[in-house]
Amino acid sequence: MAEKTLSSFEKFIKYIDSILPLEIELIINNFDRFIYGVGITLELTILSLIIGFLLAVPMAVARSSQHAILSPIIWCYTYVFRGTPLLVQTYLIYYGLGQFQFIKNSWVWDSILSSAWWCALIAFTLNTAAYTTELLHGAINDTPKGEVEAAIASGHSYFGRIRRIILPSAFRRAIPAYSNEVIFMLHGSVVASTITLQDVLGVGRWLNGRYYLAYEGFITAALLYFAIVFGITRIFRMVERKYLKYLQ
Amino acid sequence: MNLFLKTVTAGLLVLTMTTTVQAEDTLRIGVEGAYKPFSWKEADGTLKGFDVEIASALCAELKRKCELVEQGWDGMIPALLANKFDAIIASMSITEERKKRIDFSAKYYQTPARVVAANSSAIDGTAKGLAGKRLGVQRGTTHQCYAEKAFPDAELVLYATQEEVFQDLLLGRINAQISDSLVANDSFLKTDDGAKYSFKGSDHLDLECYGEGVGIAVRKEDTDLRDKLSAAILAIRENGNYAKINNTYFTVDIYGK
Known part of the structure; x- marks a missing residue:
């Protein structure tokens, strides 16, 4: 019985193969590699988003504080990282830093920068932290004056206000924009494939290169990214329904 | 609506005319430009290398005007199939796997x-x-x-x-x-x-x-171009142009046996 279903599945594949100008069989035979690629993509995207967010919260607070030293420094950082392409940032970290002998001879090289994975994680984290900082900065600035005044009147200290009033309300306002940042970061993570990592696009390019194909690797990668984005938008819809209910 | 249709048809006509003229006049050749000493890019943007010079020698032999089109290696075969150029002279080995999609001239060199x-x-x-x-x-x-x-x-x-x-x-x-x-x-x-x-x-x-050496890749239907290129390779082997180019880059003859 099992043998029969297998052969009819194979027949089905052969049929799809014959009507589409694509090598479906090659995609299916190498699908385990694509699954591995999804793992690398999600790992890099999720980790950089988490670390980037944790870095962005204090930076956004400092940037909104009008602090004479911190605010301009953070403005410079976000300006540089939002003003240059992620690909360039990743190349500078991956190929650029290795040109300095003192970096190459230090422990940082051996344990971190010699690995493509770490280079990608650093570049992605710095990039998303810059965008998230500006996004939260905007949300903090939009805090209704009345909320802050009420907090002061009820005796909240500066950090007490930030922690209990300003940040929770800013986070809520930032959810829709942040869901875009998450999707942009996922799409940006394809840069990993240019520095030898086997993420989803990296596996697609491997398949194209190995069998001299034109589209198969890219189409499979596109469908996988599409599926991941579908999942992300679903999650954010749930989050919005929960935390932005008072607006609906 | 009528005017719109006319414009579209006229536009299409012009398009088909220009593409046929282009296809007949200039031979567009895909090269890579990041594969020294076979092809690389000088600081001023000009393409240099064994492949590039072989390409111009073959064009001279075929008495056709040629245009070099730069293309990253990854997209070389897709670009040929998408008609971005008519031939690839970029150190591409003649293999069975590639022959499923494209065709090759005779080899123009073979190195291990x-x-x-x-x-x-x-x-x-x-x-x-x-x-x-x-x-x-x-x-x-x-x-x-x-x-x-x-x-x-x-x-x-x-x-x-x-x-x-x-x-x-x-x-x-x-x-x-x-x-x-x-x-x-x-x-x-x-x-x-x-x-x-x-x-x-x-x-x-x-x-x-x-495979059996490095050849010039063409689309499968361009058998005429393929045969002309194969003949041109043999011709520049005989008239000494190949040796001249070979000797500016290498100390041994890279044509192989």
Whole structure:
């Protein structure tokens, strides 16, 4: 019985193969590699988003504080990282830093920068932290004056206000924009494939290169990214329904 | 609506006319430009190299005007199939796998592949010696095919260009690389950076992956162009133009047997 279903599945594949100008069989035979690629993509995207967010919260607070030293420094950082392409940032970290002998001879090289994975994680984290900082900065600035005044009147200290009033309300306002940042970061993570990592696009390019194909690797990668984005938008819809209910 | 239709038809007519004229007049040739000494880009943007000069010698032989189109290696075959150019002269080996999609002229050179690693490295170019080691190859090349077949236990690291492979070998991110021996010698081992590296093991030949030499790729339907190019290769072999180009780059005749 099992043998029969297998052969009819194979027949089905052969049929799809014959009507589409694509090598479906090659995609299916190498699908385990694509699954591995999804793992690398999600790992890099999720980790950089988490670390980037944790870095962005204090930076956004400092940037909104009008602090004479911190605010301009953070403005410079976000300006540089939002003003240059992620690909360039990743190349500078991956190929650029290795040109300095003192970096190459230090422990940082051996344990971190010699690995493509770490280079990608650093570049992605710095990039998303810059965008998230500006996004939260905007949300903090939009805090209704009345909320802050009420907090002061009820005796909240500066950090007490930030922690209990300003940040929770800013986070809520930032959810829709942040869901875009998450999707942009996922799409940006394809840069990993240019520095030898086997993420989803990296596996697609491997398949194209190995069998001299034109589209198969890219189409499979596109469908996988599409599926991941579908999942992300679903999650954010749930989050919005929960935390932005008072607006609906 | 009528006017709109007329404009569209007129536009289409002009389009078809220009494409046919273009296809007849100039031969568009795809080259890579990141594969020294076969093709590279000078600081001023001009393309140089053995492939580039062979291309112009063949065009002179065919008495046709040629236009060089730069194309990254990854997209070389798709671009040929999408009619971005009519022939590829970019050190592309004639293999069975590629012949499923495109056609080739007769070979215009044939050189062996070799493994390169640091002088001090114990890598000997065998499957056993490379087991567990990080081996760099350019993606979509015959070397990717060969490395997966011959060194199944090595960890393959894929790059878009051969230049990036050498760069990461220098930075120590990969333990060894496999590529065309002439390319490795000329653009890496002979440079100051490459002094600490050398060939490991002997020549690698493999009919399935490396095929029968390097040819000019054309679309399958362009059999006429294919045959003319094959004849032109033999012609420049005979009239000495090939030898002239060969000798400006190499000390041995790379045509092979």
